[in-house]
Amino acid sequence: MMIKPKYHVFICDGTKCNGKKEGICANRGSKNIFDKLEQLIISNNLSEYVLISSCGCFRNHISERGPNMVIYPEGTWYGGVTLLALEEIVKSHFMYGKVVDKYLLID
Numbered sequence: 001m002m003i004k005p006k007y008h009v010f011i012c013d014g015t016k017c018n019g020k021k022e023g024i025c026a027n028r029g030s031k032n033i034f035d036k037l038e039q040l041i042i043s044n045n046l047s048e049y050v051l052i053s054s055c056g057c058f059r060n061h062i063s064e065r066g067p068n069m070v071i072y073p074e075g076t077w078y079g080g081v082t083l084l085a086l087e088e089i090v091k092s093h094f095m096y097g098k099v100v101d102k103y104l105l106i107d
């Protein structure tokens, strides 16, 4: 049986309602963000605790801060996520449960 993950991360892949991947997150490298987070989860042995899914655009006014992601169950929204930001988020948020304030999109 699969263990229920502690965190479920949704990373916007920039897909708009018309089905086209033309959102800001896509233009700013959301695919690289997804791939890098997946690598970090594996290399830090967090695969049983953190599940990652891609999703479509959250909303237009949120897109401007992309690449964006949201972490459940607590509903932490991060924006302007860079490869460096991911390393901080993995080490702080996923390993110690501490939100990284400087990347908060909505608090």
Ligand code: FES
Residues within 6 Å of the ligand: 012, 013, 014, 015, 023, 024, 025, 026, 056, 057, 058, 059, 060, 062, 063, 064, 066, 067, 068
């Ligand atoms: S394109 Fe990512 S939130 Fe809109």
